[in-house]
Amino acid sequence: MEQVLRSEPPVRPPLPSSPEELPAIFEYFREMRDSHPVVLDEGTGVAWYHLFRHDDVTRVLNDHARFSSAVGVFEGTPFTDTMLVKDPPDHRKLRSLVNLAFTPRAVARLADRIGELTTRLLDRVRERGEMDVVADLAAPLPSWVISEMLGMPEADWEAVQAWAVRFTGPDSGVGAEMRAYFGGLADERRRAPRDDLVTALVEAEIDGEGLTERELVNFCSLLFLAGQETTKNLIANFFLTLSDHPDVQARLTAEPALMPGAIEEVLRTLPPVWFVMRRSTAEVELGGVRIPAGQMVLPWTASANRDETQFADAERFDITRDPNRHLAFGYGVHFCVGAPLARLEARVALPIMLERLRSLRVRRDEPISIEAGIVFMIQRLGLAFEPY
Numbered sequence: 001m002e003q004v005l006r007s008e009p010p011v012r013p014p015l016p017s018s019p020e021e022l023p024a025i026f027e028y029f030r031e032m033r034d035s036h037p038v039v040l041d042e043g044t045g046v047a048w049y050h051l052f053r054h055d056d057v058t059r060v061l062n063d064h065a066r067f068s069s070a071v072g073v074f075e076g077t078p079f080t081d082t083m084l085v086k087d088p089p090d091h092r093k094l095r096s097l098v099n100l101a102f103t104p105r106a107v108a109r110l111a112d113r114i115g116e117l118t119t120r121l122l123d124r125v126r127e128r129g130e131m132d133v134v135a136d137l138a139a140p141l142p143s144w145v146i147s148e149m150l151g152m153p154e155a156d157w158e159a160v161q162a163w164a165v166r167f168t169g170p171d172s173g174v175g176a177e178m179r180a181y182f183g184g185l186a187d188e189r190r191r192a193p194r195d196d197l198v199t200a201l202v203e204a205e206i207d208g209e210g211l212t213e214r215e216l217v218n219f220c221s222l223l224f225l226a227g228q229e230t231t232k233n234l235i236a237n238f239f240l241t242l243s244d245h246p247d248v249q250a251r252l253t254a255e256p257a258l259m260p261g262a263i264e265e266v267l268r269t270l271p272p273v274w275f276v277m278r279r280s281t282a283e284v285e286l287g288g289v290r291i292p293a294g295q296m297v298l299p300w301t302a303s304a305n306r307d308e309t310q311f312a313d314a315e316r317f318d319i320t321r322d323p324n325r326h327l328a329f330g331y332g333v334h335f336c337v338g339a340p341l342a343r344l345e346a347r348v349a350l351p352i353m354l355e356r357l358r359s360l361r362v363r364r365d366e367p368i369s370i371e372a373g374i375v376f377m378i379q380r381l382g383l384a385f386e387p388y
Contacts, residue, residue, distance in 0.1 A: 133235065
């Protein structure tokens with residue numbers, strides 16, 4: 001094997017804070033795929049190996065034996081002891097349990113309800129002629145949907161939605177609130193089961209074994225947070241992307257049947273999650289670089305999604321792209337269990353918005369703030385439309 005390769009600076013991707021900075025990060029990804037597909041970054045005092053090519057990213061995500069999800073950075077958070085940080089065979093138990101509740105049939109039944117909730121949220125802003133798509137729809141819609149799936153009383157929806165905003169890590173205090181809340185809700189469902197996700201998780205068994213109390217509570221917390229973040233960012237990213245492609249917006253308004261392909265292309269070109277984290281468990285070579293055991297590895301799915309070896313004319317936004325095997329929802333055993341729900345929410349909500357919000361346009365006269373890291377988040381995105 002070759003010795004460790006260090007690249008010329010910058011080795012750390014220039015994460016964007018505004019839409020105007022997006023072209024720079026995508027050009028950086030292209031350059032790194034071409035010249036430094038695997039690079040060591042020691043600038044933070046911790047060694048990180050960044051991966052930029054599609055083949056290397058998928059190899060790491062699919063090789064759980066040599067690249068562990070137990071990275072240690074989520075200790076003390078609601079993600080502790082969840083399938084997010086478990087490797088097989090422990091991961092299988094947790095994944096199997098949630099799959100019992102997230103069946104395609106169960107998700108499909110939500111379509112009408114998602115439409116009702118979307119209409120309710122639009123009714124709040126219909127006479128204003130403007131909205132912050134994040135605060136007014138993209139954030140509350142998936143929060144309400146996952147809250148209802150879990151069995152949380154509708155009277156709690158507005159209050160608990162703030163958990164996702166306030167959660168910033170193990171010291172935010174939100175984790176303790178969620179654990180107490182879901183612990184109480186689980187106790188209620190043991191006494192009086194209902195047709196909801198918490199009841200399903202309380203009762204489900206795999207090989208005669210169910211979730212421990214800690215696993216159940218943390219799992220509910222994970223589902224609540226992760227069950228809304230992807231859709232929230234997908235909806236905001238959709239409108240930001242369409243603001244650069246007005247012809248596509250007009251086409252989708254006229255041909256709603258094209259919406260699924262448009263959603264997939266937004267997921268590819270501006271995904272909600274930009275990278276994941278793994279820890280090497282054995283020495284391995286990627287892209288001609290020797291990675292010792294016990295090292296942190298960052299596969300950049302946002303870069304892999306634009307890899308020219310996998311996607312023809314990769315920088316072009318093409319809503320008819322087929323196939324479109326992007327990695328926005330991950331790959332391998334950790335493929336996002338909520339992907340069908342996120343897709344359904346977007347496929348239901350977005351056509352309703354394009355149909356009802358006439359002359360819809362992004363407010364470019366207002367600042368558009370972006371926070372980019374593991375998750376790409378638009379903090380606020382103003383939309384203007386004709387009141388109705």
